[in-house]
Amino acid sequence: MTATAQTDAAAPDEMPGTAVREKGRLRSALGWIAIAALVIAFALFVASITMSTPASRGALDPESADESGALALAELLRDEGVDVTIARTRVDATAALGADSTLVMADPFALSDEAVDDLIAPADNAVILSSASRLLRILGLGENAIATSDAALDAQCDLPELANVGTVHPDRFFTPAAGVTGCYTDSDGAAALLVDDSDDSRVALIEGSTLFSNEHLAENGNAALGLALLGQGEHIVWYVPSFEDSDIEAQSTDTLATLTPPWVTPAILLLLLAGIVAGIARGQRFGPLVAETLPVTVRASETMHGRARLTAKAGDAAHAAHALRDGSLRRLAARLGLTARSTPNEIADAASDRLRIPRGSLHRLLAGPLPASDPELIDTARRLAELEAAVETAVHVERNTP
Template sequence: MSAVTDDTTRADAVGGRSTAAAPPSGRLGRALGWLAIVVVVVVLALMSLRLLIIAPDLSGPLNPESPGPNGAKAIAELTRQEGVQIEITRSRTVAAAAGGTGSTLVLTDPAALSDAAAMELIESADRVVLLTSSARMLRLLDLGERGFPAGLVSPGCDLVEFSRVGSIDADRAFTPASDVTGCFSDTRGDAAVLRSTDAQTGQSITMVDATGLLANQHLAENGNAALGLALLAQTDEVVWYIPTFEDGDRTDGAPATLGDLTPDWLTPAIVLLLLAGVAVVVWRGRRFGPLVAESLPVTVRVSETMHGRARLTAQSADAAHAASAIRDGSRRRLAARLSLSPTAAAHEVADAAADRLRVPRGSLHELLAGAPPHSDHDLVDIARRLADLETAVDAAVHTERNLP
């Protein structure tokens, strides 16, 4: 029990006050308070869940809604500025219905779709742009084979939309099939862009590995932006399909959900732990009732606390602890007399006292912050010297104040 606590206790006892807090309002008020907290938590949880549900999924490369480095929002906005309307969908049914005459179907690798579903979606559009280097799509559409990285290449083909596109640094080139037109070809004859046109239906399919060309972080390089407009801005409407596993008809490649990765016993165990936690809260919470006011049984004087501490220190023969307390008290008293901060360090107080007493600086460091005593005789000597120092400083300060 500290001296501050004793003073406060004594003041409370003398003034007739009680240290116990006043009892709170009735049970109805507490119940309403807890009910308000529960309502706020439920509302915040519902709002967070709603935000998670309505927030669009921006993951995946070349997402036209993603402003990230690997997204394709920049080329989508440039295409809109050309007067092209872009419809973004994650449903292949909507994409198949919208991809008719006068529109362009844009999609990346539809890995979540089976071969039949992917071909059905592609056959529903008159103009298809594949922004992928998928070997499966090359095989299904009979466009050719995958080649080596092309590097910096120029159009080099008769397609009008690519005539004003500059050079591009293609990450992947393809070996075009015999009836497929290759643009942006290298010295080996591999092309970065493949174009296949059906003579009977007039359907055109363009394939390019655009992951490093039309992504936001690379769009301003070389002729990438012009290539993107040449691919997307040739019709008045673009249907951009974002493949997802939820919309796909394949289950072998779908990522495992959290329920698939956890054992069957985990959910019952979590529920049981929650119920046990609620039971513990109810059990222990009933032990805390309202505070009851009661009178203090006794008043403890500060002097009694001081004498008690002194007796404990003497019984334990802890000369080092006693010396530390004596030095700390002398340091605080000297700091007050020398107009220093109460938190001034021992060496600062020692130097200020040395200046007042006109003795060399450093001569008092050992006294105020030296090594702890090893015996009671050393402790008595330190206490006597500290008392003499305080007396000398008092005399010096008093003399300076009385000088005219």
């Protein structure tokens, strides 16, 4: 037999071992390719989150079609021949103001007191669609007041532009300062609209979130009131506040993240992800969980009292109010026949329909800002208890009514 024949005869015996080794290398290569693909996908995901910016609009934004936006009012003003200029910076708003321009804005939360004064000063007519206590103090218009009536109100003032507006159902009331005209007043003299004509210019303030938003504009005389307040001139400069236009500079201490190059944190995250994926791919499965009984049984009441003492010692009124509100929401949802996943706004709407009271006040109580002091915490707890008692009484009466 020749050497060539011997080689050809030996080749078939060596092929199975070679094929097995090739398959092993292929599986290993595919595993590392999969790990690399996961790392790349995670990097692209992080980059997309970092580079993207939110496009949502805030409340009473004249370009927002959401329920809380004010696009409908802006379009009504344009239909009446009013030129509406939307400014998202103080510089643009000041530049757009003219002799017959009306400055319109919601609460300029991102501006300092000096910046608010500088923004309103050039305007002959300014309409503030917010009821922030800070604006009442800056403009000297009055103080917050508690409403004594939930009925719809007429203007009840001498402003001629409000003569044919009709009735509206305001949600916030104020006590006018000396020389300030109050409109839509209740029996105690608290007014929903404040108008100051003491200087050469006019400043009007009203809570517009429940009157001029897209959701409520068609109710009562809300649209007519919006046109009367904002449409007196031929030009409106609607300033939309944002954190990007803030003049308040926050100073923060240097940290390790600020002292290192920007690529260090993504690189560390990628290395951690790669290590986790490699460990899962090459590691063994975990065994079953071992159940152990605790040596001590702690009663729920002891845990509750301990957490309450810690909260009281820390003086954290917001945390305590959050716990009270969470419990009230769960109990109200059960009494109103709602699911445990119902949102605070849904529970507030259901309670408002059951008790026949305005929704805005319940929205602030069940989903609004948390109190920051002990007196506010006590008031919030009292209001929550009264709301639960009222709902319980209403549900009990309905169940026993034949």
